[in-house]
Amino acid sequence: MKHDYILVVEDDDAVRDTVVDVLQDAEYSVRVARDGQEALDILRRGSGRPCLVLLDLMMPGMNGWDFAREQAGDPTLADIPICVVTAVGRSQQIPQKAVAVVRKPVQLKRLLEVVRQHC
Amino acid sequence: MSASVPAASGDALNGLPHGENDRHAVQLYEDDAFLVGAVADFLVRAIRQDEPLVVIATREHRAAFRERLAGGGVHVERLEGQGGLTMLDAAETLDKFMVDGRPDRRLYREVVGGVLAAVASKSAGGHFCAYGEMVDLLWRAGNAAAAIALEELWNEIGNDYSFSLLCAYVMDNFSTERDAHGFAEVCRMHSRVVPTERYLTLQDSDARLREISALQQRARALESEVAYRKEAENALRQAVKVRDDFLCVAGHELRTPLTVLRLQLASLLASESVNQTPRLERRLATLAAQTERLSRLAERLVDASQIEAGLVLQPETVDLAALAKEGVDTLADVAAAAGCRVTLHGDSSVIGCWDPDRLEQLVQDLLSNAFKFGRGTDVEVVVKGRRDSAELIVRDGGPGVLAGERERVFGRFVRVEPTENFGGLGLGLWIARRIVDAHGGEISVGSGPGERGATFTVKLPYAPVPRT
Numbered sequence: 001m002k003h004d005y006i007l008v009v010e011d012d013d014a015v016r017d018t019v020v021d022v023l024q025d026a027e028y029s030v031r032v033a034r035d036g037q038e039a040l041d042i043l044r045r046g047s048g049r050p051c052l053v054l055l056d057l058m059m060p061g062m063n064g065w066d067f068a069r070e071q072a073g074d075p076t077l078a079d080i081p082i083c084v085v086t087a088v089g090r091s092q093q094i095p096q097k098a099v100a101v102v103r104k105p106v107q108l109k110r111l112l113e114v115v116r117q118h119c
Numbered sequence: 120m121s122a123s124v125p126a127a128s129g130d131a132l133n134g135l136p137h138g139e140n141d142r143h144a145v146q147l148y149e150d151d152a153f154l155v156g157a158v159a160d161f162l163v164r165a166i167r168q169d170e171p172l173v174v175i176a177t178r179e180h181r182a183a184f185r186e187r188l189a190g191g192g193v194h195v196e197r198l199e200g201q202g203g204l205t206m207l208d209a210a211e212t213l214d215k216f217m218v219d220g221r222p223d224r225r226l227y228r229e230v231v232g233g234v235l236a237a238v239a240s241k242s243a244g245g246h247f248c249a250y251g252e253m254v255d256l257l258w259r260a261g262n263a264a265a266a267i268a269l270e271e272l273w274n275e276i277g278n279d280y281s282f283s284l285l286c287a288y289v290m291d292n293f294s295t296e297r298d299a300h301g302f303a304e305v306c307r308m309h310s311r312v313v314p315t316e317r318y319l320t321l322q323d324s325d326a327r328l329r330e331i332s333a334l335q336q337r338a339r340a341l342e343s344e345v346a347y348r349k350e351a352e353n354a355l356r357q358a359v360k361v362r363d364d365f366l367c368v369a370g371h372e373l374r375t376p377l378t379v380l381r382l383q384l385a386s387l388l389a390s391e392s393v394n395q396t397p398r399l400e401r402r403l404a405t406l407a408a409q410t411e412r413l414s415r416l417a418e419r420l421v422d423a424s425q426i427e428a429g430l431v432l433q434p435e436t437v438d439l440a441a442l443a444k445e446g447v448d449t450l451a452d453v454a455a456a457a458g459c460r461v462t463l464h465g466d467s468s469v470i471g472c473w474d475p476d477r478l479e480q481l482v483q484d485l486l487s488n489a490f491k492f493g494r495g496t497d498v499e500v501v502v503k504g505r506r507d508s509a510e511l512i513v514r515d516g517g518p519g520v521l522a523g524e525r526e527r528v529f530g531r532f533v534r535v536e537p538t539e540n541f542g543g544l545g546l547g548l549w550i551a552r553r554i555v556d557a558h559g560g561e562i563s564v565g566s567g568p569g570e571r572g573a574t575f576t577v578k579l580p581y582a583p584v585p586r587t
Contacts, residue, residue: 014379022386058371087374105377105414108385 004051005029006119009039009067010085011059015104019054019085022108028119035059036067043077050080051119054111055098057086068095081118085111142277143270144311146287153316154287155180158250159187161285165248166193166203171241173205173234175251181206202241205234209252220262222269228276235280246281258292263301270308290315296345363424370421377417380410408456415487419546422480423531426550430557432474434583439469439478439509440502446482447500450490457490459498459515469504472582477554484547485513485575493517493572508560508578516572525564551577558583 006028010016016032023030031046033039036059043050053071057064064084071077072095084094087104094101100114148154158176162184165172174184185195185206198204212234216226238247251273257266273284286309293302306312313319321327384407387393393400447454447461454461489498493515501512520528531549555562560579567574 012375015375018379018382022382025386025390087371087378104374105381105410105417108382108389111382 004119005031005048006115007031007033007039007042007050007053009033009036009053009059009064010056011035011061012056015056019106019111022111023115026112026115028115034061036062036064036070039067040070040077043071043080052115053080053082054085054102054115055082055095057084057088057094065093065095068097072097083114083118141283141285142310143274143284143286143308144313145305145309146285146313147290147315148287149290149315149317151180151183154289155183155187157313158285158287159184159191161248161250162188162204163191163193165283166198169243171203171205171238171247173207173238173247173249175207175209175212175249175253177209177252177256180252181208202238205238207234209256213253213256217265221265222272224272227269227272231272232276232279235276235282239280239282246283248283248285250285250287252287254286255288255292258288258301267301267304267308270305274308296341359427363427370417370424373413373417374421377410377414381407381414384410419550422550423546426553430477430553432477432557432583434472434474437471437473437475437478439471439473439511439579440466441468442475442478443482443500443502443511446479446486450483450486453487453490454498457493458495459490459493461486461498461500463500463502465500465502466504469502469509470581471509471579473558473579474554474583477557481551481554481577482511484551485511485577488547488575489513489515489517489573496572505578508580511577511579512574514567514572514574516567519566519571519573520564528564529562551575555579 006023008016008019008023008030010019010032011034016034020030020032031042031050033042038061039053039055040062055064055067062070064086068082071080071082078097081099082095082097083100083102084098085102085104085106086094099118102111102114146154146157148157158174158180162172162174166188174181176184188195195204199206212230213222215230216223218226235247235249238249239245241247254266254269254273257263257269270286273286277284288305292298293305318327318330321330384403388400388403388407393403444463447463451461486498486500494517496516498516499512499514501510501514503510503512529548529552531546552562555577558579560577562575562577565574565576566572
């Protein structure tokens with residue numbers, strides 16, 4: 001298993017489980033959150049530190065934009081890289097600090113490329 | 120002042136100022152020649168009553184008034200020399216008191232008040248007449264608010280001097296339904312409103328009543344027509360919104376399960392156990408290919424809805440040649456599956472300021488189109504940096520596009536080929552054109568060498584030029 005973990009923040013169960021499957025197939029350690037608040041709780045209370053957050057934007061509860069804003073405003077979390085994984089259109093704003101954007105429907109090759117760059 | 124004064128020409132009839140109602144009258148007109156006659160009559164009446172005059176008009180109108188007065192026997196120069204007639208240029212006078220697009224009250228009272236005071240001093244009885252076109256100039260320039268403000272200033276200064284003021288507006292200023300409110304304001308500002316020559320030329324009071332009735336009927340018919348069209352426009356806008364909202368939601372909802380399908384199939388196809396089972400691998404590959412096809416259709420639908428809502432570019436420095444190469448590389452598998460051999464020619468680097476995501480989409484749309492319709496043929500991609508624009512050409516050896524269809528092929532949901540022969544929604548080229556248009560460029564299709572195949576040519580200015 002590689003060091004650290006990847007935090008997958010996604011409300012859709014099937015998408016989340018699939019992303020976990022493919023990351024684990026590639027031997028990454030993975031934790032999951034169903035929305036932005038759960039993700040913040042994991043980051044603040046959990047042990048270890050993710051090498052990357054794969055962040056969906058449209059989620060009930062705290063959405064991806066609000067999570068990104070909170071994370072950027074917290075000095076203990078601000079340097080964790082975020083890759084946005086989203087189905088929103090090109091006209092929608094992507095959080096400025098995202099290191100990459102992977103648009104749904106996700107291509108495995110593209111997803112793994114981004115993950116390899118940061119983990 | 121003494122002058123030989125002609126009889127009134129009779130061009131303007133009972134609408135001319137006389138009495139208390141004439142403090143501030145407005146002459147509406149359609150034809151310039153009619154206006155000149157009406158104003159000349161106004162001037163002649165004042166001359167006959169020995170009342171000094173001030174005329175603030177355009178150069179052309181001042182020349183026309185002088186000619187009419189002279190033609191009627193008025194010694195215009197003598198009258199001006201004696202102070203009985205003061206002529207000023209409307210635009211120049213306006214410039215002296217306009218500040219930031221509005222008439223400045225203090226400057227107006229200084230400039231116009233000064234002129235009026237000088238004219239008033241020439242009047243034995245203290246009363247004089249004035250004709251002005253500054254308000255019309257403002258209205259014609261699209262500054263209705265300033266015109267109304269200036270009318271208010273004229274009314275205010277009318278309390279300080281005893282004079283009859285005539286101004287004029289060309290009826291064209293009020294030619295749309297949107298002008299109704301402005302027109303009502305103009306009428307409200309005046310003590311007397313004189314209609315255009317179309318009404319004034321009617322001599323008979325019965326004829327005038329018939330004309331008024333006809334105008335009322337036309338106004339009622341127009342109001343109904345406008346109301347009907349507004350309703351139809353609202354219904355259409357609502358229908359378009361419903362369609363666009365649906366497309367947006369549908370697209371978003373399609374992408375979610377497609378993500379699962381794509382990732383799971385790609386992951387399975389990469390697994391060793393599947394690789395060792397050719398039959399299973401082939402079936403999974405078929406599923407993956409159809410998933411890709413579904414993905415492309417979903418993308419087209421979502422894109423079409425977003426482009427319809429308004430295409431916003433995010434330009435940056437882009438190398439079109441590098442982007443074209445990347446597109447060819449990305450779709451290498453699709454080209455291979457279509458049996459197309461792809462060659463890339465032209466300049467090694469063509470730099471411009473474009474939206475990279477949209478150009479990537481454009482390149483891939485044109486390539487996908489070439490692989491689909493030029494199946495089994497050679498596909499050529501050329502990128503050139505010309506003097507005024509960058510050029511991208513994608514050429515295939517397929518059936519081509521008939522000359523009569525070369526414009527229609529860029530229409531939305533248009534498919535110029537038989538639907539049973541080729542799949543797709545008919546959105547790819549429409550999207551391509553919208554992207555090119557947003558950059559201020561051009562896209563066209565012609566035939567290939569020897570009149571075979573299709574050649575799509577895109578010309579892009581080196582920075583986006585917004586279309587008005």
